[in-house]
Amino acid sequence: LCSPMGRARVRAVHYLAGGNPRIYVVFYDFLTRESLDDLVRPFMKLIDELTPYYQARMDRLAPLQRGIIDIMRWLRGAITIKEIARQAMNTSQTISAQLGRLKDMGYVTQAAALGRSNYYELREPLMRFCLEVKEQRGRTVELFVQFLRVWYSETELARLALDGVISLEQTHLREAMQRTRSEQDPVCSMLKTEFQTHLVAGDYQAALEAAELAIQRDNDDKESWACKAQCLEALGHGLEEQLICWRRVTEIDPSDYIAWNKQDFILNQLGRIEEALLASANALVLEADNYFPNISHAWSLKQVGRHAEAQAYFDKALELIGEPKTARAWIQSGLVWVMDRPEEALRAYGKALELNPLAGDGWRLLWILLLEQGRYRLWHQMAEQMTVLLPEEPIIWFYFGNANAELGRYKAALAAYDQALKIDPNLHRKEEPVTLFRALVLSNLGCPGAALEALESTPAPASEIIQFRHALVYADILMWLDRWEGGCAELDDVLDRFAPGLWTGRDLYIITKLIAGTQNPAIWKRFIAVWLELFARHERLAQLGQGLVWRIRVLALPWISDSVARAWYDTWLELAGDFEEMVLPLRLLKAGVDYKATRDPQVLLALAQEERRLLEPWLINLFREEPDAIDREMENLLHVVKQRLTQAAEAELMPRAATTNAADPPAADA
Template sequence: MNESAFLSVFTPSRTAPEDLEAIFVQRHTLLADAVERVRESAGSGHKHHLLFVGPRGTGKSHLLTLLVHRAGSDESLRQSLRIAWLNEDETSTTLLELLRRIYLALTKRYPDDYRAGDLEPIYDLDANAAERLLASLLLEKLAGKTLLVALENLDALFEGLGKAGQQRLRAFIQEHPIMTIVATAQRLVDDVSKRNSTFFGFFQTEMLAMLSVEEAAELLGKIAALNRQDKAAAFLRSPIGRSRVRALHHLSGGNHRVYLVLSQFITGDNIDALVEPFAKMVDEMTPYYQERIRWLPPQQRKIVEFLCGRERPTPVKDMARHLFASQQTISSQLKDLRAKGYVQAAQRGRESLYEIAEPLMRICVEIKKNQSPGPLRLLVDFLRVWYDGAQLDDRLSACGEGSLARNYLQAAIDRNSVWGNLRAQLLVEDFRNELNDEQREEWMSLIEDAVDVSEELALACGELAKGNHELGMNYLEEICREVDKYPPRLVVIAFAISARENFKLGQIEAGIRMVDRMLECSKTPSKLFLAILNLRGTIYEKSGETKKALDDYSKVIEFFDVAPEQTAKALLKRGTIREKSGEIEEALSDFDSVAELDGVSPHLISRAHHKRAMALMLLGDLARAIEAYTTALEFSEKSPGSMTNALFTRGLLYSLTDRLEDAERDYARILTIENLPDDLYADTHFALALASFMQGRWTEGMGRLSEGLGKLTADIQPEEALFTATVAFVYASSLSTTARQQRIAELAQVFEQHHTSNYLGEALIRHLGSIHRDHDETPSPENLEQWYSAWEAAGTNSEALKLPLRLLRTGIDFLKTGAQERSVLLDLNQEERQILAQTFAIEEV
C-alpha cells in the first residue's frame, strides 16, 4: 500500500479494490447480500436483478465497484459467471446497441474468449439482422454461464431505449434467462416504479441513504488509517474531532463524495491540496445540476433556486413570503420536490424546515448566480468549522500573497467576524433538530450554554440528550480524567452532569464520587453545581442517610448569591426530613423561609404552604393548617395536581372543624376540574357523602357514595380513612337502634351493589381499633352487641363480609372483657388472630 492511497473522487474503479474495501462503511450487510444474490443467480435458474437508487455522491459507484470486485474474485464463480461492466458514459437507444456494449465490455475483461473482431460481420447487416446475429453470438459464448451486467445510470439507459427498446430488452431477458443485472440510478424513475411500466416489479430496489454523523466519522477515520495518519485517526476519535465531523456533516449533507474530497485536507492539513480537487469537482458537477434544475416546472425551479441561496433550513412561511406565493402552494410543491429528492425536511417543534438535499447543488447554483471566481462558500464554511479563529490567523500568516489558499482563509476570517462561530452554531442547530420536544426542554439550554465553554461538553450533552449514554459519558469521562487541560468551570460542569447521569442510571456510588470531585474543583456554585448537590441530597435521603442529605441541603442554603429557586428546593427537602424526624418547629421554619423568598416560582411557594399545613396538622393546629392550605391554593392555579390535593385536604380539615359547608364547596370545586383522575373523583364523592351524612342528608350522601364506588376498579385504591370515618360516624350517631340498623343495611347494600364490600369490611375492622384506642369512653356491652347485630343482619348475603363479621364478633367479645382476656381471640385461626392483634396493637396470642 502506498503511503498515501489514491482515492478517485468520481471513478472508484480507478482506486485499488483493497483500498475501497478498507474505507467501506455503512453498507456491509447490503453488499454481502448483493454478492450472495449474484452467487445464487450463477448457480441456479433463478436470476436476481438489483437496483441501487440514490443521488450523486451517495456511494453508488463505490458499492457497485466492490460488488464487481468480490464477484470477479470469487473462485467458486470463475467458471459459471461472466461480468460485463458497462461504461456509464455511453448511450444506448436500441437493444442492439446495448448488446454491443455488453459484448465490448466482455472483450476487455475476457480477451481470450471475446474478441472485438467477432463483431465485424454485424456492421454489414440491417439493425434487426445485426441484433439477431449479435444475440446468437452472445448466447453461444455464454452457454452454461450466467452473465452479470453491471451498469450505472439505469434511468438514463431506460430513457435512451424508450418504451419499445425496454420491451425488447425485457423480452430478451425472459426468452434467454442467462442474465442478472446489478444497476444504479440517481432517482426511482417511472420506468421502474409505475405499475404499467415494462420493468415494474423487475428489480429488487434499495434506496441508498446519506452518511450519518457516526458513519461519516468512521469513513474519515478509515481514510486516515489507510494513509497511516495515526494522529489524524486519533483526532477524529476524540470529542473535538467528533464535534467537528458533526458540524461538517451539517455542511456536507452526508454526501460521500464531499467527504472524500475534504478528507484530503482533513488528513493532510494542506489547504492547497483541498482547493484544486474541490474546484474540479464543482466544475464537473455544475452542468449536471443545472440540467436537473431545468427539468423542473417553473414554480419548483424557483423554490430550488431560493433554497440554494439560503444558509440555513427555511420554514414554509419564509419561502412563501419571498416567492410571493401562498403557503399552501409552496407546501404542495415542496411535497413533490421532496419525493423527487431535491429537498429534505427537518422538524422543529410543529414547524417543518426545508433545505436542499444535495449541498453540491447549492454550490453549483451559487457559482452561476454570482458569476465570479471568488471563494466557494461551502469550502469557506468548511474552514470555519475545522479551524478555530486563532488557527485561521496562523495559517493566513503562513500563506504567500495572492495565493488561492490565502483568499479562502481570509474569506473564512471575514465571515467569522460577521456571523460568529459557525461550528458552535451548527452543533446547536443540529441537536435542536435531532431532539424531540421533551429532550429539548431538558437539555437544549444546557447545550447552548456548554457550547460557549467547550464543544466537547456540548457534544457530550447532545449525545446524552439523544439517549446515547455510553458515548456521552465517554466524552465526559475524558474531561474528568484530564482536568488540567480544561477550564475549571468546564470541569465542574462535566463532573456535575456525570454525577446526575450516574444517579439516573442507579450508579449511586459513582455519582457520589463525581459530586465529591466536583466540590474539590470549585467553591463557586453554579446553577448546575447546586442542582447536583440537591440531587445528591435526594439520593442520600432515599438511601436512609438523612444526616448526609441534611448536610448537602444545608450547603446549598448557606451559599451566597444562590438562585432563589435552588435555595427553595433545598429548604423544602430539609424541612421534609426534619418533619419526618419529629422536628416539627424546625420544619415549619424551613417552610416559612421558602414563603419569604423573592423570585421563587408559584409552584414552589404553593408546595411550601402545603407542607406548612401538614406540619401544623401534626401540631394539632387545624385552624392555621386551613389558612396555610388557603394560601397554597392562591399560588397553585397553574398546577392542577397540587391544587386538587390542597382543596381535598382543606376540605377534610373543614369537616374536622365542623365547617361542613366550606368543605362541600372545596369538594364541589374539585369536581369542576377537567381530566380529573378517577381515584380523586371517587374520593371526592366519598368525602361529599360523609359531609352529607354528618348534616343529616342521608339519601343525598348515599347517592354520592354510590357515584364514587362506581368509579372504583382493580387499579384504583380509595382513601380508606373516608370509609372508616363513615363507619365511625354511624357508630357514634344519636340514631335510634332501628334507624341505625336501617342505615347500616343501606350502606351494606350500596357497597354490595358495586362489588366493593371488601372495603366496607376493612373499614369495620379498622374502626374496632379506634374503639379500643378511645380511652375517654368505654363502650357499653349493649351498644357493642347492637352494633354487631346490625352488621350481622346487613351482611347475611355478602360473601365479602363473612370474614370481617367473624373478626367483628370476636373483636367485640374481646372489647367486652375490657380488652384483657386475649384468650377470647382463640376463637379464630392463626391468620385471623394476627389481623386482630394488629388492629388492637397487641402481641399475637
C-alpha cells in the first residue's frame, strides 16, 4: 500500500466506496484474509443492510427525480444532461434544474464540464450496487466484481485464475475478467483523468507521475505513453527518452500517424536522418493526402540529398494546400517554398502574419529567413517595431536580441534577452536557446567569466543540437579564459561525442567570436591552429569549412575594416591552405573579402555558378544600402499588422467603455 501503485489503488477504492465508512471495513477484511472465498458473504450482508437505507432515500424523491437516478444507475459512469433528457424524454432545461436539486440533496455530483457539456454521476457508487441487489440475486455481486477490477490488473486476474486462488467464487473472478475485455481498467481510467487534469493545469511533473502509474498498470495503453512523452518534452527531458515513448506508441498502434510524425521530428534533431526518413515515410503511408507529412518527408529526403524526390513531395504538398486562406496554410506554403523560392516564402509568411499578427511561428520563420538572406537591418527594424506593438511577447524580444547580436549591438541584445526571460523565465525550455545566445553576447562583450557562469547555471537542454552548441561555446569560453588545456580537451570531446549528421558549420558561433572579439592575427592563429588539428582528427574539416563560409557574414560588422577582413583571409590561407577540404571555403572567403572592399558584382561572377550560389543573394544583401522590393513589402506588412492589432485592441476596449458609460450618473443639468 505504500508504493505509488498501492496509493493509486486506494484512491480508486475510495471512489468505489463513495466515502462510506462501512464499506472500508469490508475492504479491510480482504486485506486481513489469505483468500477471497470468505469475502462474498460479508459483501452480501453489507448490501442487505444498506439496501433499505438507499430504498428509503429513493422513496423520498419525486417521480422524475427517481427516474433520473435510475437512468444514471443503468447507464453507469458520467452522463451529460442531454443524454439523461433523451432517456427521460424530457427537456434539457427541466433535467438540468432537477439535477441541481439532486446535487444539493447529495444524490449526484458534477463529474466534469467539457466545453458546453456538463457531466453528472451518482455521488455514491454504492447506491447503484444496493439498488441493483434484487436483480443480482443468484448472480454475481457487482460491488465485489468492481473491487476485484480495482485491486487487480488484467494480468493479475488471469494469474489468479491459473493459480486457483479463488476456489469457491470463480463466478466473480470470471465476471471481472470478462469486464476487462470490454471496459476500461478503472484504475487506468482514473489515472488518465488525473494526468489530463494536470496537463491542462500545466503541472507536467504530476501528469508524468500519473502517466507512469498508468503504464505500470497497463503497459499496452498508448494514451499513457503519449502523455508521458508530452510531459518529458515539457519538462526538458532528453530526446532519447521521448523517442522511446513514441516508439512504444507505434508498437501498440502502428497506425498512429502523430506518433510517427513525432519520431520523425525527434530523429531529425538527433541527426539520425535515415531513421527520420523511415518514420516520415510511415507517417506518409497513413496520411498520404495530408500536406504536412508530405512536407516532412520532403525535408527528410532533402537532408539525404534526394532532391528530385523531395521536390515531388513539396509539389504535392502545395497541391494539397491549394489556395491558402488561413495563416496556417500560408505558413505551410512558405515551408514548401523556402528551399528554392525564398522570396515567395517571405511573402507567404507575410500573408500569414497579415491574417494573424499573433502567429508566433510566422514571425520566427520570417525572421530566420531574413537572417539566411543577409537582411539583418530589415530584420532588426521589424523586430524593434514589433516589441512596441507586442511588448509582452517573449519570443519577439528573443528575436530582437538575435537581430541586435548579428549587427554587433551586443548591449542591446543582452537587454532584449533579459526582457524575454523576465516575461517568460522558462523560455529556454521551449526550444529557444535564449540562455545560450545570452552567454554568447556576454562573451562578445568581453565578459567570458559571466558567460561561463550563465552556461553553467542553465539546465541541460533536451535537444542534442542545442547540447552540441552549448558544449562548443563552453569549450570556447574556457579557451578565452586562458584555461587552454581544459578548453581544448572539451572541444576534443565535443567533436568526438556528437555525430556529424547532427550539426553543420552554421552552428560554429566560435568563428564569429574570434574575429569579432579581437583583430590580433597572433590570437587568431592560436585558435585556428587548434581548430584545424582537432577538426581534422575527427574528420570534421568539411563542417569547419561550412562554418567559415557561413561566418563571412561577420565581415559586415561596423568595426571590421577592409584591412582586417583581408588579414583574416590571409591568416586562414596560411594555416589551412594545404587542407583539401578547405580549398573551396577559402576561395569563397576571398570572394567575400573582395566584395566587401569593392561592392563589385564582377567579383562573384568570377566564381563558378554552383559556387556563386553559395554566396548569393545574402552577401549582396549584407552590404546593400538602398531598399529593394522586399524591404518595401515588409514595410507594408508592418503597416497592416499595426492596423490589425490596433483594431483588435479597440474592439476589446469598446464593450468595457460601453459598460462604463452605462454606469455613469446623469449630468447635473440633465
